[in-house]
Amino acid sequence: MKVTQLSTFIENRPGRLHAACTALAAKGVNIHTLMLADTAEFGILRLIVADPAAGKVALDAAGYVTRLTEVVAVEVPDDAGGLARILVEADAAGLNIEYMYAFSTAVGQHAVVIIRFAEPDRAVSELQQRGISVIAPVTLFAA
Amino acid sequence: MMMRENWNDQGQGFHPVSAPDYLPAAQLRDLQLRRLKAVVNRAYEHVSLFRERMQERGLTPACIGSLADLAQLPFTIKTDLRDTYPFGLFASPMSEIVRLHASSGTTGKPIVVAYTQEDLQVWASVMLRTFASAGIHRGDIVQNAYGYGLFTGGLGAHYGLEAIGATVVPTSGGNTDRQIMLMRDFGVTAVCCTPSYFLHMIERANELGVDMRELPLRAGVFGAEPWSEGMRECIEKGGGIKAYDIYGLSEIIGPGVGAECCEQAGLHIFEDHFYPEIIDPETCKVLPDGEEGELVLTTLSKRAMPMIRYRTRDITHIITEPCSCGRTVRRIARVARRSDDMFIIRGVNVFPSQIETALLAVEGALPHYRIVLTREHGLDQMGVEVEVGAEVFSDQVSAMESLHKRLAHSIERITGIRAAVRLVEPHSIPRSEGKARRVWDERKA
Structure with a gap:
């Protein structure tokens, strides 16, 4: 009954959020919802996507650090x-x-x-x- | 011609060219003294800078009656090589010089070094001894990822490997994906490069789905930059190999001044060719064995470019206990600090190795990092950027803030300086394919 959430570390720099979303889009991973927790220096992007494993592969390949949590x-x-x-x-x-x-x-x-x-x-x-x-x-x- | 292993010695960890490593102390000192007298004579006769400095002190080569008399002689420093650029310290005519190497020279003129045919043979022999002490022998396939060219690392290692009879794969630095492919496809058993580049190779191999621990690779010979015990652990664990530290510098010969043996407890100096002294860098007085100070080296055999009492800027000490490997040549402790790498911030001396220790203490593994020095409103600031790896990343802000806080505390505890730590994405810090660059000094004078 649990849902797998994909999260990734995003630096507080212009274009980083956009790049992460583009990496997912390029692999056809649909984002159902997302939540960005941010501090002054960095953010943690949490995503509910249709295929978390594929999403992780896509972000890892684009050089992001990722984690799957329940x-x-x-x-x-x-x-x-x-x-x-x-x-x-x-x-x-x-x-x-x-x-x-x-x-x-x-x-x-x-x-x-x-x-x-x-x-x-x-x-x-x-x-x-x-x-x-x-x-x-x-x-x-x-x- | 370089001597080969006896047919029935193969794989036994003994190579006849390594014999001087095991000389009885009295015989070694005697050999050193005879060679020292000759090299001082040669430098005095052929290098005007050295002769003038001797004359200023009222010294002649005849003053050398014992090894202790070396302490009277003037030092040579890095700027002497720049000031006499390009060929001012050569003791041989160009007709006898068969090779030139040069430093990359980030500031001003590079440093040029020269070798006669004999010098190259000595160099190959000390590199052979370097690889022999790491247990590399005929039959090994060795990937040499030190840069080939003006840098002494690539060719220095190359000729030593050929001399020992190993199969050399001369990849030079760069093109990491191809390095990893060849390493896997050729069944490479040993590698040599800078330790930071090998860490990068491990990281890249993992991304490519290659587990280095499953390859035949069993040994790595790493040098050309200071590295720590913690980094050795990361390399040995991540690469599934034994990692050996080697020491050398172009001004003396290149790599091949000293090397770790299978005990991995300090680096044996090839003392029949390089005479080590440790001095107090402030007073310049020679310190007894065991005390920490700056390493000073004298080449005992170099012909093209003899170096008398060259100040290396490397901080270490001579290990007094005999090594259980049986070698009698003395060891120096791992060089973790170079006074050249040291930076001063708000009046405090800081070494990059201290930052490394601080990061390791928190994360358990060494993350990629860089130190950025800036000046804001006249006050020096030390920024440390640390890449967030998969081991430490959490989806919880509190966990990441705690990591950030612990890194900052650890750095302050070890250096005494409060650093602005910044967590950054993986791969955002540039990787080096040769010597790692850790410090970006953006302070305007």
Whole structure:
């Protein structure tokens, strides 16, 4: 049920982000969503792509340093307090969230957030036990 | 003609040309003294700069009665070679000189060195001894990736390898992809180049899907730039080889002044041809064996260009314990610092090797890095750019910030200078195919 996220190190220089995206495009790797965490000097680009392994090969070949990590896609009811309820449950289960970001497209009637948990496996089972919908990659990419 | 291994010596780690490495000390000192007297005579007769400096001090060659008397003689320094450019220090007429080499000369005129036919034979013999002490012999296929041409590294290693009877693959520097292809296809068993270039080859081989550890390659002979024990570990682990340090400089002969043996514990100086002294670089007094200082070398056999007490700018010490390999010629400790590479920032002396140690302490492996010195509002700044490798990259900002902080702390702890560390993408720092360039000094005078 986990989703594989591709991340890469980007220097804070003009053209670097563009070059990374071009490297992916050249290999036909479609970007579903992305999130750039940046500091004054560098950024970490996290990507959800259709084919993470191919994306990694494309970026590695273009000279980027990359890493594949497991994240969890969680369905969020599109109403006030929807996200808060999920976070309350994660808290109750003692799940440590490293960071999170919104998925760019909705799945059905719902918004989706991508959450990087410290323990992705435990997060999936805890959330599911608590009635929160975790979205499989296949559903996510079909959206 | 160079002597060959006996038919039943092959692969035993002994080569007859290496015999002087095992001379009894008394016999070696006697030989050194006789050769020293002759070379001082020769320099006095044929090199005016040397003769004038001797005369200024009221000295004649007859003053050399013992090896200790060498300490009275004047030093020769790098600028002496520049000032007498091109041929001012030659002791042989051009009709006897068969080879010239020159330094790349990043500033001003290059340094020119000359060899007679005999000098070249001596050079080949000391390079043979260099390779013999690294366990290289007939039957080895050796890729020589030192630059061929004016630089002494390529041809120096080449003739030594031919003399020992190894199969030389004279790739010279550059075209890394082809180097790796040939290394794999030819079943190369040993390589020689600068250590930083070999690290680059390992990195590139991995990118090309070639695991060097699975190739027949078993030994590397590395020199021409200072490197550290940590770098040796990276090379040995990443390349699956034994990495040997060698020492030399063009002014003395080129590579072949000294080399590590199988013990990898200091470099044996080929003392029958090169006499080492260690001096205090400030007072210029000779220090006893064991104390650290600047290495000073005197060539005992060179004909075309004898060098008397040449100040190498390399910081080391003579190891006093005998080596368990059985060689009797003395060893110097690995040269990790060159006073030439040293830079001064805010009044503090810093060596690139210290930065290397600091980075290694944090990452466990040596990343590609460079030091950029700048001056902002009249204040010197030391920037250290460090490439982010796959081992240390994390998708979490906190982890990367922690890495950044630990690198900066480590540098400050070791050098006493606060550095502006910048994490940069892989491959963003230029690679060298010869001597690695670590310091970019962009301070305007």
